[in-house]
Amino acid sequence: AQSVTQLDSQVPVFEEAPVELRCNYSSSVSVYLFWYVQYPNQGLQLLLKYLSGSTLVKGINGFEAEFNKSQTSFHLRKPSVHISDTAEYFCAVSGGGADGLTFGKGTHLIIQP
Amino acid sequence: EAGVAQSPRYKIIEKRQSVAFWCNPISGHATLYWYQQILGQGPKLLIQFQNNGVVDDSQLPKDRFSAERLKGVDSTLKIQPAKLEDSAVYLCASSQGRGHETQYFGPGTRLLVL
Numbered sequence: 577a578q579s580v581t582q583l584d585s586q587v588p589v590f591e592e593a594p595v596e597l598r599c600n601y602s603s604s605v606s607v608y609l610f611w612y613v614q615y616p617n618q619g620l621q622l623l624l625k626y627l628s629g630s631t632l633v634k635g636i637n638g639f640e641a642e643f644n645k646s647q648t649s650f651h652l653r654k655p656s657v658h659i660s661d662t663a664e665y666f667c668a669v670s671g672g673g674a675d676g677l678t679f680g681k682g683t684h685l686i687i688q689p
Numbered sequence: 690e691a692g693v694a695q696s697p698r699y700k701i702i703e704k705r706q707s708v709a710f711w712c713n714p715i716s717g718h719a720t721l722y723w724y725q726q727i728l729g730q731g732p733k734l735l736i737q738f739q740n741n742g743v744v745d746d747s748q749l750p751k752d753r754f755s756a757e758r759l760k761g762v763d764s765t766l767k768i769q770p771a772k773l774e775d776s777a778v779y780l781c782a783s784s785q786g787r788g789h790e791t792q793y794f795g796p797g798t799r800l801l802v803l
Binding site for chain 1 (some may be wrong): 692693719720723725726729730731732733734737744745780782784787789790792793794795796797
């Protein structure tokens with residue numbers, strides 16, 4: 577069985593400051609890792625995904641994430657956030673023959689002016 | 690390209706009533722998923738279809754939930770009878786194929802059971 581832990585339910589940060597949203601996963605098999613974003617009153621949208629290869633993955637809107645197998649982590653980062661980044665961010669995992677995504681509980685990113 | 694369509698967007702019912710949700714995936718997408726998202730939690734997979742066949746329904750409460758995708762295109766998820774704990778957002782997603790293909794999500798149906 578797979579599981580995802582997002583360590584922070586809320587992360588407040590000032591506009592133009594850097595941010596890191598933490599994600600740890602548990603799995604006994606090789607996994608694929610994803611970050612999705614959910615803007616207010618909108619559906620989930622893929623930010624980026626790690627399948628294989630380079631452990632640093634770049635996504636949309638200036639976000640990037642680094643896969644760390646030894647620490648079973650896939651933290652999301654952005655060097656400078658904007659008000660428009662206010663949203664709920666979900667880390668997810670799939671693999672081991674299962675296509676469906678197992679999601680974490682989400683992290684609410686709050687941008688303060 | 691049109692996205693994943695879902696209807697209705699909102700539904701309020703009394704407990705023990707039945708309800709149905711509809712999903713139309715992106716054209717050409719063979720794989721369709723239904724997820725349940727309870728307030729404050731991440732989405733949880735209920736069922737996965739590949740064309741009109743079920744791939745995974747291990748987390749579907751089969752005593753009250755059912756789903757079908759008869760022609761391999763649109764899909765219906767039904768709850769009968771509904772319980773208070775079924776209050777959630779029901780999300781439909783589709784992908785071109787299986788495995789690590791990107792899943793595209795619809796806007797969801799928000800269900801409130803009173």
